[in-house]
Amino acid sequence: MQAQPVRLRTDSADFEAAFRDRLHWSADTDAAIEQRVADILADVQARGDAAVLDYTARFDGLAAPDMAALELTQADFKAAFDAIPAAQRDALQAAAKRVRSYHEAQKKASGESWSYRDEDGTLLGQKVTPLDRVGIYVPGGKAAYPSSLLMNAIPAHVAGVQEIIMVVPTPVRGSVATGGTGAQLASSKGERNELVLAAAYVAGVTRAFTIGGAQAVAALAYGTATVPKVDKITGPGNAYVASAKKRVFGTVGIDMIAGPSEILVLADGSTPADWVAMDLFSQAEHDELAQSILLCPDAAYLDAVQEAIDRLLPAMPRAEIIAKSLNGRGALIHTRSMEEACAISNRIAPEHLEVSSTDPHRWEPLLRHAGAIFLGAYTSESLGDYCAGPNHVLPTSGTARFSSPLGVYDFQKRSSLIEVSAAGAQVLGTVAAELAYGEGLQAHARAAELRLSPVPPARG
Amino acid sequence: MQAQPVRLRTDSADFEAAFRDRLHWSADTDAAIEQRVADILADVQARGDAAVLDYTARFDGLAAPDMAALELTQADFKAAFDAIPAAQRDALQAAAKRVRSYHEAQKKASGESWSYRDEDGTLLGQKVTPLDRVGIYVPGGKAAYPSSLLMNAIPAHVAGVQEIIMVVPTPVRGSVATGGTGAQLASSKGERNELVLAAAYVAGVTRAFTIGGAQAVAALAYGTATVPKVDKITGPGNAYVASAKKRVFGTVGIDMIAGPSEILVLADGSTPADWVAMDLFSQAEHDELAQSILLCPDAAYLDAVQEAIDRLLPAMPRAEIIAKSLNGRGALIHTRSMEEACAISNRIAPEHLEVSSTDPHRWEPLLRHAGAIFLGAYTSESLGDYCAGPNHVLPTSGTARFSSPLGVYDFQKRSSLIEVSAAGAQVLGTVAAELAYGEGLQAHARAAELRLSPVPPARG
Known part of the structure; x- marks a missing residue:
């Protein structure tokens, strides 16, 4: 060779x-994949858990009686962590510690709330708050990387996200997801990656489900009776996962498509x-x-x-x-x-x-x-x-021209803060009213003018 | 009433x-709109300026001999600024000044590069750099708001973006874009909004084209012989514009769909x-x-x-x-x-x-x-x-759960910086090699181990 x-x-x-x-x-955007993904999303939105169970049986060969059977527990994570060799345990923890420390520095440098008052006493600023709940997609099969789980979950934790929901498919050998035809699969035992579960223990994952593909993305984006609806979905996946993420963008936030x-x-x-x-x-x-x-x-x-x-x-x-x-x-x-x-x-x-x-x-x-x-x-x-320490989830294919490594900032959002003083309203009101009249938005202008003293008569 | x-x-x-x-x-995602937008994008990607001219004639009723005829000049902006009433000029400038000052504070609070060295002398940090070139979509017609132009262009400027390309349709009355049928339009004079042009003067726009719709988004995303390819497109638009922005996401960055x-x-x-x-x-x-x-x-x-x-x-x-x-x-x-x-x-x-x-x-x-x-x-x-001062481009429809006001950060991107010291490589190499072997990525492990002294024999 x-x-x-x-x-x-x-x-x-x-x-x-x-x-x-x-x-x-x-x-390449494959129209056939796009259509199948659109159908799966619509079905999960309509039928919830039942649809997720159906697709998991069909694609992963994993026949589960109910969603509870597809949930991993904290005890599963702990057991996996205890079962791996000590050198791996130590390495996972050492890596997690450095990644956490870098992202804490990142939060301090660019992720804190700030505000100031101008000469009129008007307060201006921005409040930075964590997302409430995020979903992390962890691929099964050949690309199952525990390090990716650390790189997605730790910044979320550092940001202050309270709930991290992991989805990780555990397809049965011979299933569609593992490259088989899925014909006549009867097993109900998917293949788990112990190192991924151990990483979930180290990183701190709130809940986890052994589901994958577009159906897992749909469950996280819309929520089902069992799977909580999240605010953002991050993590890599195959073409179906990528297409599903693009499609639910707007309903939830997503990271870049790698x-x-x-x-x-x-x-x-x-x-x-x-x-x-x-x-x-x-x-x-x-x-x-x-x-x-x-x-x-x-x-x-x-x-x-x-x-x-x-x-x-x-x-x-x-x-x-x-x-x-x-x-x-x-x-x-x-x-x-x-x-x-x-x-x-x-x-x-x-x-x-x-x-x-x-x-x-x-x-x-x-x-x-x-x-x-x-x-x-x-x-x-x-x-x-x-x-x-820095994140290994990075912009690919030239997208570094306009995007950034995954970071604490991806698990935070900002709200502008404005408190106009009575004195400030006199100055700002005149400017705002002038521009609002110019745009033909008279209620905007009047709302500003009502705060002026004395209130000017209505124009236009 | x-x-x-x-x-x-x-x-x-x-x-x-x-x-x-x-x-x-x-x-609602309208499948017919999505298909037409996909066709327009593909056509502009293939035929460039010629396609943009065709669609502009068809949808905006604006028959131009070449793209040069659709370009606005700095002199156009200046003339518009000089022509509007003094009160509007003052209001535009007062607003721009406050918006600039807020966004400068924002950049200082969360948009600067940072780094530190750990106990082994390893440098870790993040370098923050502006995007090279951005496109701003400014709607024509009833929703033509000069204030939006300020709110998009000023944060880009403050971030340090060198080139800001504006697109603003100037449809002829009776054209498809203005709700007409477009039948038998012969005019080559679209309707310009003088306040928008004056705002372009105040905000500082590098180049501008009187084009709109999906064809303008395509021109910015892919570039044509005349329209420079940008790194990110921001600004509001109708359903065609929103669909086009979603579709070019990944080729370029976009802001949220409002x-x-x-x-x-x-x-x-x-x-x-x-x-x-x-x-x-x-x-x-x-x-x-x-x-x-x-x-x-x-x-x-x-x-x-x-x-x-x-x-x-x-x-x-x-x-x-x-x-x-x-x-x-x-x-x-x-x-x-x-x-x-x-x-x-x-x-x-x-x-x-x-x-x-x-x-x-x-x-x-x-x-x-x-x-x-x-x-x-x-x-x-x-x-x-x-x-x-704060930006008026804000997340709508509940997306404030996971997204933020438009800001300086939207016109910057970050690059991680890592400089591992010789001493640091001894500590990190062992951890990285352990995890890499665990993931079955032996070249990753060997690359780390080659930096160890002495170099350990290959495993696995």
């Missing part, structure tokens, strides 16, 4: 076309080539569609990284996925300079951006768009994925 | 049903009844679907407000809309107490919430969900709409 990311040079005439071609990715994961490494050639090769692998092993790109002004260094790729790949258990990802979407790009590498990075707006340089703070100010910026040779993306 | 909001009592047996019935509103406007007044009976009646009118005059609700523990005060409604309505130029809104969706609710009124308010999560009380700070802490909270008798909602 060979992994050979395409080799590009920015000073070549065909760079622009080749670069665009490599970057191209678009989330595309394939990406890493961009800006290297000045000072980091051991093996380290960078492994960082590219760590992105590529997620998914054949994942994208790993290395930008460097030193051609010899690119050769060294390719050599490391060749040497290290055979030992990787997920070598096949890595090779497909690197061959299909990877790139080693020889740039004219680090400055040019930074400019290209801004065009890509990558999810993960490693600045593998002896002087990362020289380049960081040039980097305008990225989900997370990893500075210096020691900062492998994988440290950020698990335990450095 | 009579305006008689329904009168409810919370201690009545049928309150719950009547209350739910009154609150009920749902944004429903009908709402006001909830919590009154202890101390504010002149005329003031409160006019505040209810000021919401109702927007739209027949707008909702005005008054909650008060004092039945005599509700009578007084109803009397004021009867007396003040005939003089209102928009009396017909006000009456339809109050009759169809308004309510005067007699509560057992102010505490109960606050609890009901939290269920509604209103866009605008007036606490018309001598002691508003007693009740404010009880209020968990609202777009903006107006404290005390002098704080009419209309002062907040125009010039108090």
Whole structure:
């Protein structure tokens, strides 16, 4: 097996076309999926628990007599936590502690209420409050990552959310959800991921249901007799989950819809080539569609990284996925300079951006768009994925141009506060009335004028 | 004409049903509109300017030879500003100044970069940067509000956005966009709103095009030869615009999709009844679907407000809309107490919430969900709409449960910053590797382990 990311040079005439071609990715919207999801949402809205039970039996092969049978308990979480190896327990707790501490700093820096009074004694400000109840979607199957649960639940907790409802499908092998046909499944025992349950124990999840797909999103968005209606749904999922989340947006809040994961490494050639090769692998092993790109002004260094790729790949258990990802979407790009590498990075707006340089703070100010910026040779993306502290839920597919990592702010909302003083009303009333008359909104104008003393006669 | 909001009592047996019935509103998704919007988006994506010109001719009756003819210039803005009455000029500038000053405070309180180093010397933080370029949709026709332009453009400016692209349809009378059939329109002169153009001058708009509808949203989201592609689109619009914004969400950022406007007044009976009646009118005059609700523990005060409604309505130029809104969706609710009124308010999560009380700070802490909270008798909602300072773009239809006023934060995005020290990598590497092996992601584990000294042999 060979992994050979395409080799590009920015000073070549065909760079622009080749670069665009490599970057191209678009989330196909599948009309058939959209229609099925719309039907499932409508059905769950109409029939509640009964519909959720039906779809869970049909898609996950999980025949449950009632919703109570699909609820996980705190005792389940505790049992899972006690059952995993001590090293995993310690690692989960160490990661949770660092993630919590970072998000507490985030809340302090940007998530507190504030107010001030102007010269007229008018109070202006903003009150920041947590959401009451949120739902977290945790995928089952191959993409069941306990670390994702920590990254979704901990910021919600830090924000002050009182109830966190988790949904995690536990499909039976051979069910539609696991890639089977679902024909003649009789089992009522879905496959649970013990590490996810242990993470639920560490992160603190209020209630949890072993349901998934569009039906789980619908249950959280509309509420059923058993599943509480939430205010926001976060967490990754497959195409059905993504389509369902888009569709319930507005009824509830949602986080961003994630595309394939990406890493961009800006290297000045000072980091051991093996380290960078492994960082590219760590992105590529997620998914054949994942994208790993290395930008460097030193051609010899690119050769060294390719050599490391060749040497290290055979030992990787997920070598096949890595090779497909690197061959299909990877790139080693020889740039004219680090400055040019930074400019290209801004065009890509990558999810993960490693600045593998002896002087990362020289380049960081040039980097305008990225989900997370990893500075210096020691900062492998994988440290950020698990335990450095910042969130690993990051904007993908260039959406870092306009969106942010998941954070405490996603589990808070703001209310403006205004208390106009009697003196302030005299100044503001005149301005507001003038503009309101200009817009033809006379009641607006009169409401302002009634607070003036003396009250002017009605205009217009 | 009579305006008689329904009168409810919370201690009545049928309150719950009547209350739910009154609150009920749902944004119908019209499949025909959705399909037409999907077609328009695809066409603009494929044909660019040519498609935009076609739709503008068809829907707005505005036949332009090329896109240049649909571009407004800075000179147009300046001319409009110079042409309006001095009182309007002063009012626009006074409002802009206050709105800017509030949003500057907002940026300082919650929109600055931050970082810290932990005990191992590892740097953690978040860098806050403005979006590069945003699009602002300004409706033409009856809902053309210059104040909305200020409320969208100023926070973008304060955030540091370099380019603000405005789109504002200027439909020809008799065109489809103005409710006509569009048959045999030959004019090439659309109707411009001079106050909107003057507001563009005051707010500082980089470029502007007289286009609207789904085609304008598409032009901003995908870019054309003439219209620059933006990173985010904000601003209100009709059902076509709302559907188009939902559809391009992910390609660009969008703000919330607004429903009908709402006001909830919590009154202890101390504010002149005329003031409160006019505040209810000021919401109702927007739209027949707008909702005005008054909650008060004092039945005599509700009578007084109803009397004021009867007396003040005939003089209102928009009396017909006000009456339809109050009759169809308004309510005067007699509560057992102010505490109960606050609890009901939290269920509604209103866009605008007036606490018309001598002691508003007693009740404010009880209020968990609202777009903006107006404290005390002098704080009419209309002062907040125009010039108090806070944004008037607020979450509607109960979405204040999970979303916030438009703000500087909507025009910024965050990037996590992580710089792990050599010492930090020794601690974090062990934790990350343990969790990565647990998730079956060996390249993640190895990338962490390569930074350990000595490098441990590969596991699994």
